[in-house]
Amino acid sequence: MLIYYGHPFSSYSWKGQIALYEKGLDFEYRNVDPEFPEHGEQLHALWPVGKFPLLVDGDRTWFETSIIVEYLDRVQPEPRLIPGDPDAALRVRQLDRVFDLHVMAVMQEIVNDRIRGPEGHAPMIIEKAKAGLDTIYAWLDKELAGGGWAIPAGFTLADCAAAPSLFYADWVYEIPAKHENLRAYRARLLARPSVARAIDGGRPYRHYFPGGAPDRD
Secondary structure (H helix, E strand, O other), X not given: OEEEEEOOOOHHHHHHHHHHHHHOOOEEEEEOOOOOHHHHHHHHHHOOOOOOOEEEEOOEEEEOHHHHHHHHHHHOOOOOOOOOOHHHHHHHHHHHHHHHXXXXXXXXXXXXXXXXXXHHOXXXXXXXXXXXHHHHHHXXXXXXXXXXXXXXXXXXXXXXXXXXXXXXXXHHOOOOXXXXXXXXXXXXXXXXXXXXXXXXXXXXXHHHOOOOOOOOO
């Protein structure tokens, strides 16, 4: 059986979980929360960097969420999360990078500032992060004007990346009401059974969220 090391409140853990749920694959979830120290030790033994999620399939280990999802397409080809068509596949990978690097990573700068506290507050970093999110929110709003999922072919790796990134980004810097397409896309994602399942699994850990989690979603 597949073994998945992750945390129920981790955005990148959600990305891999959503793919596993979409494919209906059985797997053992090893929660790396401090209440399960043995799982953290196992994770570090397999991947000394210690970052999660990590997927174990027999004697093979896979880290980095985009690679994990691509591997799952080999384990269970249907439903495909990376299209067979080369052009569509490139578009999916491009959007995957957009959500990871231009939404999630930028949002994390604001979260990191909250973690540092008042003594480490860096206004310039926050202003830059908010400006970056303003830019990418506007771009995504135009790209998603057609409704549906990230690409017309259906739910893909790009949506697996979009769900956690937009979930948390909206918590720290709310998507403006004027971006109706993006807000509607986020709502569709949160209603998707695989995404809702990941979100529900993290509810007991919402007190972890720096600055406090909003009373919604």
